[in-house]
Amino acid sequence: MRRIAAHYLFSRGEVIPRPVVECDSEGVITKVEQWERLDNLAATEFYAGALTAGFVNAHCHLELSYLHGAIEPKTGFGGFARAIGMVRNNYSSQQRQQALAAASARMWAEGVEAVADIINDDSSLEHKSQSPIRYRNFAELFGLNTPAEAMNHLLSAPNTTLTPHSTYSLQSATFAAAATADTLSIHFMESPDEEALYRGEGSLAAWYARMGWECDFIHYGSPAARLVGQVASDKKLLLIHCCCMTDADMELLSHHFSTPPTFVLCPQSNDYISGLRPPVELLLRHGAHVAVGTDSLASNGNLSIVEELKLLPEVPLAKGLEWASWGGAKALGLESELGSIEVGKRPGIVLIEGVENRNGELRLTPTAHTRRLV
Ligand SMILES: [Zn+2]
Numbered sequence: 001m002r003r004i005a006a007h008y009l010f011s012r013g014e015v016i017p018r019p020v021v022e023c024d025s026e027g028v029i030t031k032v033e034q035w036e037r038l039d040n041l042a043a044t045e046f047y048a049g050a051l052t053a054g055f056v057n058a059h060c061h062l063e064l065s066y067l068h069g070a071i072e073p074k075t076g077f078g079g080f081a082r083a084i085g086m087v088r089n090n091y092s093s094q095q096r097q098q099a100l101a102a103a104s105a106r107m108w109a110e111g112v113e114a115v116a117d118i119i120n121d122d123s124s125l126e127h128k129s130q131s132p133i134r135y136r137n138f139a140e141l142f143g144l145n146t147p148a149e150a151m152n153h154l155l156s157a158p159n160t161t162l163t164p165h166s167t168y169s170l171q172s173a174t175f176a177a178a179a180t181a182d183t184l185s186i187h188f189m190e191s192p193d194e195e196a197l198y199r200g201e202g203s204l205a206a207w208y209a210r211m212g213w214e215c216d217f218i219h220y221g222s223p224a225a226r227l228v229g230q231v232a233s234d235k236k237l238l239l240i241h242c243c244c245m246t247d248a249d250m251e252l253l254s255h256h257f258s259t260p261p262t263f264v265l266c267p268q269s270n271d272y273i274s275g276l277r278p279p280v281e282l283l284l285r286h287g288a289h290v291a292v293g294t295d296s297l298a299s300n301g302n303l304s305i306v307e308e309l310k311l312l313p314e315v316p317l318a319k320g321l322e323w324a325s326w327g328g329a330k331a332l333g334l335e336s337e338l339g340s341i342e343v344g345k346r347p348g349i350v351l352i353e354g355v356e357n358r359n360g361e362l363r364l365t366p367t368a369h370t371r372r373l374v
């Protein structure tokens with residue numbers, strides 16, 4: 001049995017001052033209460049900071065960890081894709097294994113409990129089978145000429161299902177074949193070129209024309225309309241990035257899907273690649289379901305959830321932390337076990353050091369960081 005006290009507790013968008021959280025030796029929460037006086041806290045660990053449930057990193061490509069620092073920032077969407085292609089084969093399998101194991105261990109130490117991870121190969125699977133992190137793998141189908149069978153060998157891995165990469169990189173038949181699992185994770189509206197392609201404009205359209213690739217999905221008219229046209233309404237969607245999403249896209253999607261999609265924000269990656277920003281104002285205004293991801297170390301200096309939240313200063317901290325734990329847990333169907341500090345759950349307990357009260361508003365300081373307590 002452990003009793004853990006701190007200045008604040010964040011859970012499901014609420015802030016509880018002076019919390020004491022009690023958990024058993026397995027990490028199952030047995031009691032949440034408030035302390036009155038510090039000198040009254042017998043047999044209790046006290047931390048100067050805030051507690052939150054373990055995080056769910058709702059978008060990562062762990063297998064790309066070896067590309068940390070290998071790709072120039074701010075080259076734009078097309079430049080980034082080209083650069084990955086050029087450096088991808090320069091690393092040994094040992095370098096790849098060391099990089100992904102170190103990145104995963106650091107995520108765990110900083111409080112990540114579960115990860116929605118994109119895989120294109122089997123390089124991360126052995127590590128994941130031994131990791132305390134709960135990995136949910138999305139085997140991503142990618143490429144205008146790829147048959148859906150190409151990923152079948154990955155689908156025998158635990159917690160792994162197929163997903164289409166995006167609305168611009170798969171022909172119609174392949175997209176449909178990749179979109180049959182209950183939950184899908186799709187890169188969406190990361191750049192203005194995704195929408196421009198449907199008008200025959202922008203860098204994607206120019207690149208495809210140069211390569212002689214024809215797209216048989218342009219008639220849908222837009223990325224959002226293609227999702228509505230090609231994904232059954234009962235699917236749960238994680239839509240990744242969404243920087244260029246509009247109100248009209250949002251309404252189209254909300255109307256079609258019986259479970260509202262989860263919009264997964266990766267602000268550090270957007271900043272690294274293009275300098276674009278996630279559509280925070282739009283999402284707050286619509287009361288959308290939101291989660292937070294890190295994307296990969298190819299387009300990020302770290303896989304730290306709290307560093308992602310520092311790039312969303314317009315989001316109240318309690319809301320940002322709700323997105324980072326509850327939002328991701330719900331998107332993966334894990335909310336009965338993870339995502340909030342509640343009696344009976346085993347969510348992991350994370351300490352945030354560097355939370356300041358500025359005129360009654362709780363904010364992260366520039367040096368704020370997290371570590372796992374339970
Ligand atoms: Zn991604």
